[in-house]
Amino acid sequence: MAKLRLSLRTGLNRQPDAMQKKYRNGRAPTKTSVEDEIAHLRGLDLGGLRARWQGVFRRPAPAHLTRHLLFAVIAYRLQADRLGDLDHATLQVLDRTVAKLEGPAMSARLASFDQKRTELTPGTVLVREWDRQSQRVMVIADGFAWNGQTYDSLSKVAFAITGTRWNGPRFFGLRDKDDRSTTGARP
Incomplete structure (x- = not known):
């Protein structure tokens, strides 16, 4: 079974690059289509953004996220899905950073924050x-x-x-x- 990576940008699991399609539908969309979809997102209210989140991530939106954050995360994911996500070298840097922060060291840092x-x-x-x-x-x-x-x-x-x-x-x-x-x- 493939190992899943933690995406720091969205906090959601993603598959390794070899298992991802560069574009969801197999072909590169036009720049306008991504812009149009993001423009449509701007007009959605909180309920509309929660429904769109469900469609994009196939799970309910976290209840604590504000309209602004829902918009930002959905817009990022749509762009990444259609135009390509972070490159391999950047993902490796992020993986090393997460590995340094996991475990007891991270627990201690979080516990020290009051x-x-x-x-x-x-x-x-x-x-x-x-x-x-x-x-x-x-x-x-x-x-x-x-x-x-x-x-x-x-x-x-x-x-x-x-x-x-x-x-x-x-x-x-x-x-x-x-x-x-x-x-x-x-x-």
């Missing part, structure tokens, strides 16, 4: 999709900037965006979901 102690440095941009719109918040020296306003906490930014009280770090994905639920909130 979400609750992550410091946000000025200039960091936090992105959250809310109500089908991408919300971008910049970390500044004295707080957070969003929509031309300055806020002293992420929770106040989350309230300004949603109209509902949220734990700001949780809203922006910096903390895991805790046991308490927020009444009336929607993802």
Whole structure:
């Protein structure tokens, strides 16, 4: 049985180059057809992108992925399938990198990362999709900037965006979901 490789770009398994067809249908598509398909993807809502993911990857889309990430991964996979994926030398470099990070060394690195102690440095941009719109918040020296306003906490930014009280770090994905639920909130 053929050994499967981990693709770092999509996090999905792929077959070794010898087992792949260069193009899914055996012939190179025109550049326009790939562009047209990606343009069509841009017009899809979250549900449409989830359905397209199912068609491309033959499995349901991960529930935590935002519209932006679904679009990016699907667009990459469509281009790679039709125009060719990473070359053999690049795959070897990626395989060596993954091999160095696997096992106890990687577990130790992950264990040392504590979400609750992550410091946000000025200039960091936090992105959250809310109500089908991408919300971008910049970390500044004295707080957070969003929509031309300055806020002293992420929770106040989350309230300004949603109209509902949220734990700001949780809203922006910096903390895991805790046991308490927020009444009336929607993802």
